[in-house]
Amino acid sequence: MNLESLTLYESGIEAITRHGAPSVAAAAVVSPEPKVQGDTFEVYRLRTPDDFHVHLRQGQSLAAYTQDVAAGFARALVMPNTLPPVATAEGLEQYRTQIDAGLGVHTPGFLPLMSFKLAPRHDAAAVASLAAAGATAGKLYPAGVTTNSEDGVQSIESIFPALDAMQEHGIVLCIHGEAPDAFCLERETAFLSKLETIVARFPRLRVVLEHLSTADAVRAVRDLPSRVAATITVHHLLLTLDDLIGGELRPHHFCKPVVKTPADRAMLREAVLNGEPKFFFGSDSAPHTREHKECDCGCAGLYTAPVALPLLAEFFEQHVGPGTAVGTGTGAGGGHAVGGGNGHSSDHGNGNGHGSGEGAAVEFGSGGQVRRPEWIEAMEAFVSRYGAQFYQLPLNSGHVRLERQPWTVPAEYHGVVPFCAGEELQFRVIREDERS
Ligand code: DOR
Ligand code: ZN
Numbered sequence: 001m002n003l004e005s006l007t008l009y010e011s012g013i014e015a016i017t018r019h020g021a022p023s024v025a026a027a028a029v030v031s032p033e034p035k036v037q038g039d040t041f042e043v044y045r046l047r048t049p050d051d052f053h054v055h056l057r058q059g060q061s062l063a064a065y066t067q068d069v070a071a072g073f074a075r076a077l078v079m080p081n082t083l084p085p086v087a088t089a090e091g092l093e094q095y096r097t098q099i100d101a102g103l104g105v106h107t108p109g110f111l112p113l114m115s116f117k118l119a120p121r122h123d124a125a126a127v128a129s130l131a132a133a134g135a136t137a138g139k140l141y142p143a144g145v146t147t148n149s150e151d152g153v154q155s156i157e158s159i160f161p162a163l164d165a166m167q168e169h170g171i172v173l174c175i176h177g178e179a180p181d182a183f184c185l186e187r188e189t190a191f192l193s194k195l196e197t198i199v200a201r202f203p204r205l206r207v208v209l210e211h212l213s214t215a216d217a218v219r220a221v222r223d224l225p226s227r228v229a230a231t232i233t234v235h236h237l238l239l240t241l242d243d244l245i246g247g248e249l250r251p252h253h254f255c256k257p258v259v260k261t262p263a264d265r266a267m268l269r270e271a272v273l274n275g276e277p278k279f280f281f282g283s284d285s286a287p288h289t290r291e292h293k294e295c296d297c298g299c300a301g302l303y304t305a306p307v308a309l310p311l312l313a314e315f316f317e318q319h320v321g322p323g324t325a326v327g328t329g330t331g332a333g334g335g336h337a338v339g340g341g342n343g344h345s346s347d348h349g350n351g352n353g354h355g356s357g358e359g360a361a362v363e364f365g366s367g368g369q370v371r372r373p374e375w376i377e378a379m380e381a382f383v384s385r386y387g388a389q390f391y392q393l394p395l396n397s398g399h400v401r402l403e404r405q406p407w408t409v410p411a412e413y414h415g416v417v418p419f420c421a422g423e424e425l426q427f428r429v430i431r432e433d434e435r436s
Pocket of ligand 1: 055081146147176254255256257284286287299300301302
């Protein structure tokens with residue numbers, strides 16, 4: 001690869017330090033420092049990923065949060081739980097304009113995929129105008145279930161006219177699938193019957209159950225038709241309840257749905273490591289300032305945008321074992337057995353697999369080439385392929401570089417404590433693709 005032809009983007013934090021305010025600053029990137037001449041390190045190439053669930057907020061912080069996402073992702077599905085919510089065609093267009101304005105001149109190409117917050121007032125005409133405005137998804141928040149959902153849906157029947165219209169317009173239904181009145185650890189399981197009702201009643205509606213946290217939800221999604229899929233976050237893949245309350249209270253590990261048991265996490269890992277196309281990446285990166293997390297009534301949400309890809313790289317490298325049989329060069333591949341190290345294993349191939357049809361793509365700074373490893377194939381399927389396929393979007397044409405160069409996660413990004421603050425991560429992520 002001709003390194004000189006690369007466009008290397010700076011980290012948001014570095015860019016802000018060096019250039020000032022985020023609205024005029026360079027792109028946010030996960031990998032802080034430029035390559036040092038003469039350094040030797042491994043480099044992997046990955047098709048530029050998508051994040052099918054992010055919170056970009058509004059106002060002053062929007063630009064910085066957007067740049068952090070754009071540092072690693074070419075597209076992201078933007079959640080509508082702002083105040084006021086994104087709920088009309090005009091509101092959606094305004095929000096998209098604000099996001100675009102926040103990208104800054106040095107940000108790599110980034111396409112926000114817009115969603116709106118479902119309400120009973122969304123009749124056929126309202127949904128038609130949202131479709132015309134380019135809505136990708138409508139989000140169902142049961143009332144009171146999470147941040148800014150007090151005005152959420154009281155009964156799913158009340159939004160049936162909207163779902164009918166969404167089905168006609170090909171708008172995806174995204175669901176925060178928790179029943180707010182159930183015991184907190186049982187809320188996701190308690191919601192599943194409602195998911196099944198919706199899926200049965202609207203036979204052409206595409207549905208995404210967001211941020212899965214339980215084994216029950218994995219099983220339910222598997223059992224439903226292929227038009228039903230799910231996002232999985234990096235924090236639900238890595239944490240259990242012990243990481244939140246098992247020792248001292250860790251407010252920066254608090255989110256909704258709350259992280260669950262080791263058995264639940266094992267099932268999420270299995271779905272991802274099996275390469276099942278129904279399960280794809282949505283970070284649910286949800287920034288709240290330190291003050292709003294470290295207080296009496298702390299907000300739910302982990303800020304994972306700056307660390308998600310490095311963490312996923314470590315996760316896939318660790319768990320996709322060398323014995324993993326993954327298709328290469330065919331675009332199809334076969335099912336594979338999950339490698340060890342995580343306390344579980346699986347032989348559920350499901351006929352899936354991670355073959356991408358791309359050639360060898362691992363390089364070393366000192367020269368030389370080796371075969372593209374299985375874990376890169378597996379990661380690419382999860383972050384760059386399955387979600388795009390479900391949303392019927394073309395795959396991104398650009399790439400990111402994963403460089404094995406340890407870095408320490410800053411204590412704060414724009415007043416927000418990120419997931420893994422202060423910890424050393426092994427991979428830096430740099431977008432190579434063209435600015436749009
Ligand atoms: O932890 C969460 N934070 N879960 C959600 O569903 C919403 C999000 C937020 O907006 O803060
Ligand atoms: Zn969310």
